Amino acid sequence: MEALFLAPPPWEDWSLFGQQVVSGFATGAMYALFALALVLIYRSTDIINFAQSEVAMFGTFAMWSLYLAGLEAWQLIILGVLLGFALGAVVERVVVRPVEGRPHLSIVVVTLGLFLLFNSVATWIWARGELPKHFPSPFSFEGVNLGFTSIPQHHLGLLLVGAGVMVLLVLLFNRTKVGLAMRATAQNPLAAQLMGISVGRMLTLGWALSAALGGLAGVFIAPITFLHPGYMLPVFLYASAAAVLGGLTSPPGAVVGGFVIGIGENLLGTYTPAKWLGPEMKLPLILLVLILILLVRPTGLFGERAVRRV
Amino acid sequence: MLRLRDVTAAYGPVVALHQVSLEVEEKAVVALLGANGAGKTTTLRVISGLLRPRSGVVEYDGLQLHTLSPDRIVSLGIVHVPEGRQLFTQLTVLENLELGAYLRRDRAGIRRDLEKVFQYFPILAERRRQHAGSLSGGEQQMLAIGRALMARPRLLLLDEPSLGLAPMITREIFQIIRAINQEEGISVLLVEQNVRLALDISKKGYVLETGRIVLADTAEGLRANEEVRRSYLGY
Amino acid sequence: MQMEIWPFLALLAGLAAIAYLLPIVPMRWRRALAIVVVLALLCWAPFVLDNFRTFQMSRVAIMAVAVLGLNLLTGYNGQVSLGHGAFMILGMYTMAILMDSKEQLNFIDARPWPFWAALIVATGISALAGLGIGIPSLRLSGPYLAIATLAVMISITPVLKKFGGLTGGVQGLRFPTPPPPEFLKGLIDRPDWLYFLSLITAVILIFLAWNLLRSPLGRALIAVRDSEIAAAAMGIPVARSKVIAFTLSAAYAGAAGGVLALLLGSVTPESITIADSINLLVGVVIGGLASILGSVLGALAVVFIPSDAAKIVASLPGLGGGIVERAPGAIQGALVIIVMILMPLGVAGVLHRMAGLDVRRLPEVVARLPSRMLKGAQLAAGRFRWVWDIRPWAQRRPFNPDDY
Numbered sequence A: 001m002e003a004l005f006l007a008p009p010p011w012e013d014w015s016l017f018g019q020q021v022v023s024g025f026a027t028g029a030m031y032a033l034f035a036l037a038l039v040l041i042y043r044s045t046d047i048i049n050f051a052q053s054e055v056a057m058f059g060t061f062a063m064w065s066l067y068l069a070g071l072e073a074w075q076l077i078i079l080g081v082l083l084g085f086a087l088g089a090v091v092e093r094v095v096v097r098p099v100e101g102r103p104h105l106s107i108v109v110v111t112l113g114l115f116l117l118f119n120s121v122a123t124w125i126w127a128r129g130e131l132p133k134h135f136p137s138p139f140s141f142e143g144v145n146l147g148f149t150s151i152p153q154h155h156l157g158l159l160l161v162g163a164g165v166m167v168l169l170v171l172l173f174n175r176t177k178v179g180l181a182m183r184a185t186a187q188n189p190l191a192a193q194l195m196g197i198s199v200g201r202m203l204t205l206g207w208a209l210s211a212a213l214g215g216l217a218g219v220f221i222a223p224i225t226f227l228h229p230g231y232m233l234p235v236f237l238y239a240s241a242a243a244v245l246g247g248l249t250s251p252p253g254a255v256v257g258g259f260v261i262g263i264g265e266n267l268l269g270t271y272t273p274a275k276w277l278g279p280e281m282k283l284p285l286i287l288l289v290l291i292l293i294l295l296v297r298p299t300g301l302f303g304e305r306a307v308r309r310v
Numbered sequence B: 001m002l003r004l005r006d007v008t009a010a011y012g013p014v015v016a017l018h019q020v021s022l023e024v025e026e027k028a029v030v031a032l033l034g035a036n037g038a039g040k041t042t043t044l045r046v047i048s049g050l051l052r053p054r055s056g057v058v059e060y061d062g063l064q065l066h067t068l069s070p071d072r073i074v075s076l077g078i079v080h081v082p083e084g085r086q087l088f089t090q091l092t093v094l095e096n097l098e099l100g101a102y103l104r105r106d107r108a109g110i111r112r113d114l115e116k117v118f119q120y121f122p123i124l125a126e127r128r129r130q131h132a133g134s135l136s137g138g139e140q141q142m143l144a145i146g147r148a149l150m151a152r153p154r155l156l157l158l159d160e161p162s163l164g165l166a167p168m169i170t171r172e173i174f175q176i177i178r179a180i181n182q183e184e185g186i187s188v189l190l191v192e193q194n195v196r197l198a199l200d201i202s203k204k205g206y207v208l209e210t211g212r213i214v215l216a217d218t219a220e221g222l223r224a225n226e227e228v229r230r231s232y233l234g235y
Numbered sequence C: 001m002q003m004e005i006w007p008f009l010a011l012l013a014g015l016a017a018i019a020y021l022l023p024i025v026p027m028r029w030r031r032a033l034a035i036v037v038v039l040a041l042l043c044w045a046p047f048v049l050d051n052f053r054t055f056q057m058s059r060v061a062i063m064a065v066a067v068l069g070l071n072l073l074t075g076y077n078g079q080v081s082l083g084h085g086a087f088m089i090l091g092m093y094t095m096a097i098l099m100d101s102k103e104q105l106n107f108i109d110a111r112p113w114p115f116w117a118a119l120i121v122a123t124g125i126s127a128l129a130g131l132g133i134g135i136p137s138l139r140l141s142g143p144y145l146a147i148a149t150l151a152v153m154i155s156i157t158p159v160l161k162k163f164g165g166l167t168g169g170v171q172g173l174r175f176p177t178p179p180p181p182e183f184l185k186g187l188i189d190r191p192d193w194l195y196f197l198s199l200i201t202a203v204i205l206i207f208l209a210w211n212l213l214r215s216p217l218g219r220a221l222i223a224v225r226d227s228e229i230a231a232a233a234m235g236i237p238v239a240r241s242k243v244i245a246f247t248l249s250a251a252y253a254g255a256a257g258g259v260l261a262l263l264l265g266s267v268t269p270e271s272i273t274i275a276d277s278i279n280l281l282v283g284v285v286i287g288g289l290a291s292i293l294g295s296v297l298g299a300l301a302v303v304f305i306p307s308d309a310a311k312i313v314a315s316l317p318g319l320g321g322g323i324v325e326r327a328p329g330a331i332q333g334a335l336v337i338i339v340m341i342l343m344p345l346g347v348a349g350v351l352h353r354m355a356g357l358d359v360r361r362l363p364e365v366v367a368r369l370p371s372r373m374l375k376g377a378q379l380a381a382g383r384f385r386w387v388w389d390i391r392p393w394a395q396r397r398p399f400n401p402d403d404y
Ligand SMILES: Nc1ncnc2c1ncn2[C@@H]1O[C@H](COP(=O)(O)OP(=O)(O)OP(=O)(O)O)[C@@H](O)[C@H]1O
Pocket: B011, B014, B015, B016, B034, B035, B036, B037, B038, B039, B040, B041, B042, B043, B083
């Protein structure tokens, strides 16, 4: 008899199932961070930043150069986040600021231009010799026994770091003055200006934070997928699916969406019906589900209903 | 303390102010009157830095205000309560008030001022955890003024505080404005359609017509003026 | 006689501008005259350009159709799609299946269809697909629609590879391209014939779009874009207009795909990628939203910037040749960004303003140019001031109530 799935079904191998779910949580944490980055931009600038993945990829390649120069993996993570922060700030100041206030589509096209620019420059500088390149992780890939199953240490690290960063973000936005000012600016820039908030600076900060989150996801995902100029694009697709699923305006929605997509990706990749679909149909299937959900809830699971103005 | 000299301002090709000159003295309430579209809101926008004048000078304690950014102008103690309130509707009352004190670093002073705002507007204390968007129109106007007070201003720019409010509430708010002016010594530049109430609490007033100052006088003078009576007071 | 492409395009633009601006004929005939001049030069093109450039010009004609199609949806109707490549590739596959002489389908006999019939079917099938996607899209707006359509585009490549019974899987399909008809034998060769096919298709579809946009339906599309509520209040059926826009726009993309398949003589799942799909939108916005001329200019940009821009920039003195040439996407990306910053309404927006010029006032305008350029530079500097205005946070004096 032909096997139903490519892998042994859950009822025959619960450990495998558990492992897929837990590592789905781990990659989901990274998708969630990336989706949060998208939500941050969407709330302040009202667009989806299509350059997000390539800025992260560019930063991670820069870290790879530093790795060759002898830096430690954990140093690369810190520097990667900082570089992301700086790149985000520069991008906002130099190319987004001049088109601020223009129709959204103009800003979207600028981010598409940035996508091409970063992708091409990274290809030109780093994509020589053997690809993909190995990228170090501060954790090992040895299994950690969780009782019911075991997953690689790196994935456990992903999960913990992701959760930690989310807590930090909650604190930033709910417990600090700058966070409050950023929320205020996203909501009503005019009023924010009248409070003495420098709206421009908040926008720069938003883009910088967003790119820093992207950079963090970049250096944590590279050890799993290995490094090549297109390695963040699927992450962007999954993360934008997560953000849209959560509703684009909702940070908790992005987190839930990230975990759902992460687990869904792992399970679909493992348990595809062998006869009909292969693992390569994983992405289309996830996107199909996304579209179906959107048709039922046009602004995602937690998104605000679009306000209609005359 | 604040003086506009020959200020001309425009939105693209639309010139909204022609050579406007006016002055607000220390600790005074000054009314700025005029029909719809006369340029009252535009005048306030120029003062608070939201709109750069095309020509002319805005002076404040010897500083050239028209060269400064809005956040710098707030830091100098000029706070604009805009038309339509512009609250952060999805933030709580308390968060709105905190944002009013955004540029201040003196925690103790901020806490004292918060108490003071709650004294002026007790209803805000009750509603402090509620979203600003869920307040009634009168409460929203109180929050807008309270939020401005949190910056500890020297000059308040109030744009139509009575907009959409019942007469009772309007009178209450005007009493509080007068109290704020007298007790805190805060100057007020008041834009208002309700001319009678505005002149009651003002020392002097200006009348704008299609972007030009056509009349400037003391409150009594304006009340007695034939034109003003006919056009704005209705008797 | 042989000509390089850039002198040819310059000649084209120059003659069109002269025809349009010089008071040779009365005002109302000038646009028609300019179009006649452009068409005449385009008919001349395959005889003076080499084969590669002729091929590229065919691609421009095809992309003009596709970009115009997307412009009908995005520029005129306000719906953003990143998935129009999917309709193009649908048109390509329909064409290839119908033109193939092998027995791909049991229910179609083994004889290849005539290309024009296949093209009509390809357009129709894409239109149907557009209808099928347009109706559910009514529920989505803005970024949600953009992501959903992008998802369609991403999914189509693996689906085409997986279900190879009809599509030939990874290998794709090949078929013989149609030869020139009998009466033209000897006059033009096969590539030239394909060029003329693309050109004729483009001209017909552009003309149809022009007519459509001036009809009540066209005005309805625009009214819905500007405000759905106001349009509904005027009695315009909003939902129907949006679905019609989607259907039409998909039909244009499908027709473009069909002709592209003819030009290439083959199709694979990778014939149209996500990048192509995104490029369509870039073409629309760079050329000019809601502008037919803009769509054509966008198509020129989409075809020629990737192939030539890097080389041209690299050949400028002082730019160290090789460096730039190795990163053509960088030049393309930078150009897209610069155009967006400097030309809010796209290239067509600039041309429309220039077309408003009266030639008799030309000396006056030229005399004013320096002062206007200075003013423009000042404005631009104002826009960019933020770039270098990076005062540290501390320098701004916080408000301190005790100062007073
Ligand atoms: N953002 C804008 N763009 C273009 N024109 C504007 C803008 N805001 C105001 N105007 C024009 O400037 C003129 C003055 O407007 P302003 O808002 O200052 O009037 P106002 O005296 O405050 O009127 P109201 O009592 O209705 O609030 C009006 O003719 C108005 O049409």
